[in-house]
Amino acid sequence: xxxxxxxxxxxxxxxxxxIEQPALEGYARDLSRILQLVAQMNAVDTEGVTPMSHPFxxxxxxxxxxxTDTDRRDAFxxxxxxxxxxLYLVPRVIE
Amino acid sequence: xxxxxxxxVTELSALLQAGEVSSVELTEHFLERIKAHDxxxxxxITVCEEDxxxxxxxxxxxxxxxxxxxxxxxxxxxxDIFCTRGIRTSCASKMLDNFISxxxxxxxxxxxxxxxxxxxxxxxxxxxMGSSNETSxxxxxxxxxxLNTVPxxxxxxxxxxxxxxxxxxxxxxxxxxxxxxxxxLCGITGLKPxxxxxxxxxxxxxxxxxxxxxxxxxxxxxxxxxxxxxxxFDAKDSTSIEQDVPDYTADLAKPLQxxxxxxxxxxxxxxxxxxxxxxxxxxxxxxxxxxxxxxxxELIDISLPNSDLSVPAYYVVAPAECSANLSRLDGVxxxxxxxxxxxxxxxxxxxxxxxxxxxxxxxxxxxxxxxxSGYYDAYYLKAQQIRQxxxxxxxxxxxxVDVIMAPVTPETAFTIGEKSADxxxxxxxxxxxxxxxxxxxxxxxxxxxFASSSKMPVGLQIIGNHFSEAKLxxxxxxxxxxxxxxxxCPQEFE
Numbered sequence: 001x002x003x004x005x006x007x008x009x010x011x012x013x014x015x016x017x018x019i020e021q022p023a024l025e026g027y028a029r030d031l032s033r034i035l036q037l038v039a040q041m042n043a044v045d046t047e048g049v050t051p052m053s054h055p056f057x058x059x060x061x062x063x064x065x066x067x068t069d070t071d072r073r074d075a076f077x078x079x080x081x082x083x084x085x086x087l088y089l090v091p092r093v094i095e
Numbered sequence: 096x097x098x099x100x101x102x103x104v105t106e107l108s109a110l111l112q113a114g115e116v117s118s119v120e121l122t123e124h125f126l127e128r129i130k131a132h133d134x135x136x137x138x139x140i141t142v143c144e145e146d147x148x149x150x151x152x153x154x155x156x157x158x159x160x161x162x163x164x165x166x167x168x169x170x171x172x173x174x175d176i177f178c179t180r181g182i183r184t185s186c187a188s189k190m191l192d193n194f195i196s197x198x199x200x201x202x203x204x205x206x207x208x209x210x211x212x213x214x215x216x217x218x219x220x221x222x223x224m225g226s227s228n229e230t231s232x233x234x235x236x237x238x239x240x241x242l243n244t245v246p247x248x249x250x251x252x253x254x255x256x257x258x259x260x261x262x263x264x265x266x267x268x269x270x271x272x273x274x275x276x277x278x279x280l281c282g283i284t285g286l287k288p289x290x291x292x293x294x295x296x297x298x299x300x301x302x303x304x305x306x307x308x309x310x311x312x313x314x315x316x317x318x319x320x321x322x323x324x325x326x327x328f329d330a331k332d333s334t335s336i337e338q339d340v341p342d343y344t345a346d347l348a349k350p351l352q353x354x355x356x357x358x359x360x361x362x363x364x365x366x367x368x369x370x371x372x373x374x375x376x377x378x379x380x381x382x383x384x385x386x387x388x389x390x391x392x393e394l395i396d397i398s399l400p401n402s403d404l405s406v407p408a409y410y411v412v413a414p415a416e417c418s419a420n421l422s423r424l425d426g427v428x429x430x431x432x433x434x435x436x437x438x439x440x441x442x443x444x445x446x447x448x449x450x451x452x453x454x455x456x457x458x459x460x461x462x463x464x465x466x467x468s469g470y471y472d473a474y475y476l477k478a479q480q481i482r483q484x485x486x487x488x489x490x491x492x493x494x495x496v497d498v499i500m501a502p503v504t505p506e507t508a509f510t511i512g513e514k515s516a517d518x519x520x521x522x523x524x525x526x527x528x529x530x531x532x533x534x535x536x537x538x539x540x541x542x543x544x545f546a547s548s549s550k551m552p553v554g555l556q557i558i559g560n561h562f563s564e565a566k567l568x569x570x571x572x573x574x575x576x577x578x579x580x581x582x583x584c585p586q587e588f589e
Binding site: 003008011012013014015016017018019020023027030031033034035037038039040041042043044046049050051052053054055056058060061063072075076078079080081082088090091093 | 193194195197289290291304330333334336337401403404406407408410411418422425426427428429430431432436437438439440441442443444445447448449451453456457459460461463464465467474476477478479480481482483484486518519522534535536561
């Protein structure tokens, strides 16, 4: 299994990572090697094996839809890189 | 000169309860040791001197009432993956270098309630992704037994600080070995509890189906006391297990007569190229097994036939989950934001591209690839099936044995820089620890001696069935009653 630079560029775009051109080749080499390691999984036949998504077979717990925490909007907004009037600021999306 | 740093949490707790030392004195003692030694180690990202002294004063008041919980006034350090209200929680990443958490992780608030005093936040691999602490944005941590070597990772700062006796104990997290591997390389005791035993709320998520918090300290009895304070159901963590927390110190004194110890052949094997456990590690592990035999335990050969698939399956499951978890870091609500973004997409991609280190980016990309359209069955589904096979192996084994013993790592601490250019060789340093996370089992690492050539610590791994933490702690504690490896302090830090 080998990954080319073009494919790394595509994966990086899907992952929302801006990666500069010179670094792409190194990532292509590393990701190819990791996928070679992962390919060892193919040595075993898993036909019919139930996939394990969680160490315990438990159902998702539900809770009452009630307010438990007090409003701490200001504390949570205070750590934003840019905010004003209780809103998060990002570059304009619609001109 | 008082040598409080040599004492265990268990001993410090007794001194505090008896009024023979105050929490303020102890806290000052350890803060001074951090000042004197941490420049060499780099084991702390943040030291909380003022807060710690304020907490210590409060603990002393509580102690005077005569009605203080066992750990009141004992200093502790938290891995910088646990959110701490009002204190920077960086996860050792440029992404969260400026992140002051607005809330406490459940583990942190439980330990506050138990009266523990937080000395600071320990260094780690960035977002807990690494086995050497070299991926930290704040630089490598050094192993106190040899400053040219790594302390292991990802909880490397926690392990190094406990080993150097600049904190009596620390918290860690373990996704593929991140408590046990550094504990082994630094010669301390570390416990990864059963998945779901300690709340993951406020513990910055790496791989949600594998992550688990646990204690790191000098001794098993210390870990038992600390787990008493850490464990328990939490409604805020949807995978937290609703099961009562026993007193983990209750079984420590039980004799080991008749204990059935399983030895998985796969963990002791060496291939034709000599790859596998280093012979020095093997010698120490075998000597520890003989010690157990002399204490009345029975050694039984077992097989975990799918062991060699654990690293490949892990490097699908963990990156897949990390790529989803780390998608929340987008430069909008908190954390790093790039300079002058030209549009929203530029803001996302440049913030993430500039603030995540190479290993984190590698794993995000592997995960993104494995989960992308058309690849799900071949990767994530396949890995989950293999996870089932690995889990079945353990289920079978625990029909015949009480605990499983194995090495923690194939070799002792390696030199800083030795593996950092080669991700695969780094991944293979967790070859003996990863299966436990895939199966959600508890496992403990305890110091079992020193390698004859490198003179570096070697750990013994004890793996138990789900919720058998008390048994693991009992088995480790009995060994520590007969040996003194856990009392050894690196010379430079005496």
